[in-house]
Amino acid sequence: MAILKDFQYHAPESVDEALDLLRRSGKPVLLAGGTFVLNTLKKAVAYPTDVIALRKIKALQGIADTGEGISIGAMTLLSDIASSPLIRERASVLARAAACVATTPLRHMGTIGGNVASRFFWVDLPAALVAVGAKVEWAAGSGKKVLDIEKFLALKGPDAKGILVRFLIAEKHPVGEYFRHTQAMEVDLPLAALAFAARKQADGLKDVRLVVNTALSPVVRLKSVESLFENTKTSRLKEKEAAAALRRDLEGGKLDDYRLQCLCGDMEALVERLKRAKT
Ligand SMILES: Cc1cc2nc3c(=O)[nH]c(=O)nc-3n(C[C@H](O)[C@H](O)[C@H](O)COP(=O)(O)OP(=O)(O)OC[C@H]3O[C@@H](n4cnc5c(N)ncnc54)[C@H](O)[C@@H]3O)c2cc1C
Incomplete structure (x- = not known):
């Protein structure tokens, strides 16, 4: 049986603090809902020295109507996306896709940020986010950027390292x-x-x-x-x-x-x- 090795656990309270930890850690891994990370930690080839949990960062949480569209924090649970009246009304494909992911317990743990940031081709949410023309707020060493989801999904190598803050959906797609x-x-x-x-x-x-x-x-x-x-x-x-x-x-x-x-x-x-x- 694989054994969990030692690592430093951090729970920063701001995006800047998390970015700083990312910069200073040897082999860091960001932890959102953990449905993927916790499953793979024991098997990791490049075992992390530092696990940086994102759950205390307020800027990554919640679904809101900004007046210009919907903002969905990266730490929003898949179950909250599936049941949100705002998302169902204005971006129903996203609510439907979130409702399809795995099982009820997993949707109560897994986040939209973890789904997209995993960059696996097989995950459900990227297609729905492209369908509603979402943008991504992305914090990296070079600062905060807002990118079209299609551009974000194409980032590779060092450009793909950073923290997904939130998703912005401007248009209504009922x-x-x-x-x-x-x-x-x-x-x-x-x-x-x-x-x-x-x-x-x-x-x-x-x-x-x-x-x-x-x-x-x-x-x-x-x-x-x-x-x-x-x-x-x-x-x-x-x-x-x-x-x-x-x-x-x-x-x-x-x-x-x-x-x-x-x-x-x-x-x-x-x-x-x-x-x-x-x-
Ligand atoms: C049994 C099982 C079934 C599954 N079925 C499906 C399915 O049907 N459809 C599907 O789409 N997925 C599925 N998944 C995959 C996974 O559960 C989901 O994609 C989930 O949304 C991941 O979210 P999380 O918060 O748990 O991510 P985590 O496991 O915490 O993180 C996933 C990755 O994203 C990175 N990350 C997380 N948040 C951020 C952030 N804000 N910024 C930058 N990087 C970040 C982490 O470092 C990690 O590399 C399944 C997983 C399991 C174990």
């Missing part, structure tokens, strides 16, 4: 859907997922965003499908046409047949749902 396929009943991690967000007006859908997560590479926006849907009344959308546009968007990615079939089925189901929806 229409949202999240489809997800798992590998097997007993392995609930997503194998493929499709996130959709938009506004619906009398003359058609607006600000349409469709994002695919294949769990194999970074999330991909479906630009052909987006332009097919934009400004189109839902009654005019066609299931097969939308699925063909999805195939075009994903063709370069050499996706396996199984995932492609799943996602084409999702696309058809999405069009069907949009046509049936009254509002």
Whole structure:
């Protein structure tokens, strides 16, 4: 049985204090809800010298209406995102994606910051955050920055080291859907997922965003499908046409047949749902 080795535990109360600890520690690891970190600590190849817990930092907590949009602290629990009336109303795809993660106990421990900062391709929330055009407030040695989520997800190496402070969602995307396929009943991690967000007006859908997560590479926006849907009344959308546009968007990615079939089925189901929806 693997044994937990010694490390220094820190619980800073501000982002600056946490950044300072990150700078001064030999091999630090940030700890949010710990659902991933605690699972891997015993097996870590590069064992951490310092564990920096983020739970006491107020700036990383809470869901708020800022007047310009929604702010979601990085330490917000997945269960709070899934049940938040504000997020359900303005960014429903994000609430749906959070509700899909793992199991109820895990959603009561895991945070949105840990989900995104883990940078695993297979996690659920990045596709939904790209679908609502979220921005990320990021604190690093070079100072605080606000980045588009797509730019944040592309950061690599030393640029990817820092503290995720909060997510900002400026636009309202009340229409949202999240489809997800798992590998097997007993392995609930997503194998493929499709996130959709938009506004619906009398003359058609607006600000349409469709994002695919294949769990194999970074999330991909479906630009052909987006332009097919934009400004189109839902009654005019066609299931097969939308699925063909999805195939075009994903063709370069050499996706396996199984995932492609799943996602084409999702696309058809999405069009069907949009046509049936009254509002
Ligand atoms: C059994 C099981 C099932 C799971 N199923 C799913 C699933 O279905 N879908 C899914 O998406 N995920 C799943 N996960 C993965 C994980 O639980 C979630 O992604 C969760 O949201 C991680 O959040 P956390 O707060 O627990 O992160 P932690 O474990 O605390 O941290 C994860 C990583 O992010 C870093 N980090 C955390 N917060 C910050 C921050 N603010 N700034 C910078 N870095 C930070 C940590 O250093 C660490 O590297 C599963 C995990 C387990 C154990």
